[in-house]
Amino acid sequence: MRKKIYFGSALLIALLLIGGMFYTLPYYVSKPGMAKELGPIVTVEDGYKDEGNFMLTTVRMGRANIYSYLEAKIRKYEEIYPLDMILYKKETEEEYNVRQLHxxxxxxxxxxxxxxRHAGLPVHYQYNGIYVMQVIPTMPADGKLQAGDRIFKVDGQQLPSSEKFIDYVGKKQAGDKVTLTYLRNKSTNTVTLTLKPFKEDPKKIGIGISxxxxxxxxxxxxxxxxxxxxxxxxxxFMFSLEIYNQLTSVDLTKGYQIAGTGTIEVDGTVGPIGGIEQKIVAADKAGAEIFLAPNEKGAKDSNYRAAVKTARDIKTKMKIVPIDTFxxxxxYLEKLPNK
Known part of the structure; x- marks a missing residue:
């Protein structure tokens, strides 16, 4: 009898432990990711080689379960975020992933x-259509379109921009129909939708997509x-450095392991990112010698200042460099001595 009780108790505990891995909480957890060399990721045709490496740094982000939540509570460089800090209003996790990839x-x-452009080479763009980023529940596109679909024709016409698509649909009335031709998983599909007003703004009509x-x-x-x-x-930002380095004969890496982070605007402005502390930890573990961090024009709460503080905390020898633009x-790299 006791053996049956012990076995039953052990089985129950095992099921609870396994269940804890699959039961998700209304939070996301982020933790240090990795630093990846950009040489194998970026390839310019007949591009120049480098002696060192540029590295992108990542943060691992995932939906919290009981164990990852408790782990993040006790580990210094892991963060917990409520869902509404990560997902847009009414955004699904699938739509969030599509947004991140876009x-x-x-x-x-x-x-x-x-x-x-910095290398003095011309740049041109070809417009292919519009990407669906989010589908609003109860609107006409709900259940017909999904995040990641690429619409390239409206009523048989190819439109030159998303702005023209919005203008075209905006001139119609509630009850009018539009036929969309779109690509999903390399398959071409067509759907006809009836326009209706938005609940939040009844004067505005549409199909319900961002x-x-x-x-x-x-x-x-x-x-x-x-x-x-x-x-x-x-x-x-790190992509731009790697691409430029392969376009030009002078090796900017000078033989160093150079990590960094930051968004890049078309005018060359380097913008702040989330998780800078975790990226410093990842870069240090990967053996980076230099880390380029967004300076945000010297703001008190800049990525650069947070990076310096983390570098001191983990006692890394990695040099943290403030960067505002490409x-x-x-x-900075041109002035580096050869290693």
Whole structure:
């Protein structure tokens, strides 16, 4: 009898422990990710090689279960975020992932444009349609379209931008229909939707999607940036340095292991990112000697200041360098002595 009780208790405990791994909480947990060399990720056709390495740094972000939540509570460089700090209003996790991948795609395009223009090379764009980023529940697109669909025709017409798409639909009335031709998983589909008013703004009618332009950057020599499932815009600055370094004969790495982070705008501005402390930890573990951090024009709560504080805390020998623009980064690296 006792053996049965012990066995039953052990089985119950085992089931509870396993269940704790799959029961999600209304939080996200972030922790230090990795520092990845950009050489294998970025390839400029017939590009120059470098002696050192540029590295992008990542943060691991995931939905919390009981164990990851408790672990984050006691570990210094792990953070807990409520869902509403990560997801937009009514945004699903799938839509969040699509948004992150699109932000990464945008950062790659900006990085390419900045690097090529700085190298004195022309940049052109080809418009391919619009990407669906989010579908609003109870609106006409709900259940018909999904995040990641690429719409390239409306009523048989190809429109030159998402702005023109919005203008075209905005001129119609509630009850009118629009036929959309879109691509999903390499398959072309067509759907006809009836326009209706938005609950939040009855004067505004539509199909209920948030969208962005899908455009392709055209450059010569060609460049490929392979990011797989890495999301977000925070690698943009480091992409721009790697691309520029492959375009020019002077090796900016000078033989050093150089990590960093920051968004990149088309004008070369380097912007702040989340999780800078965790990225410092990841870069240090990967053996980085220099870390380029967004300076935010010297703001008291800048990424750079947080990076310096973390570097001191973990007692790394890695040099933290403040950066405001792409030109700042290039100028600093050009002045580095060869290793």
């Amino acid at each position: 932000l990464m795609a945008g950062s790659k395009q900006n990085a390419i444009e900045v690097a090529y 969208l962005v332009d899908d455009k392709e950057i055209i450059v010569d020599p060609k460049v490929k940036v392979r990011t797989d499932e890495i999301g977000g815009p925070s690698a943009g 030109e700042d980064g290039v100028s």
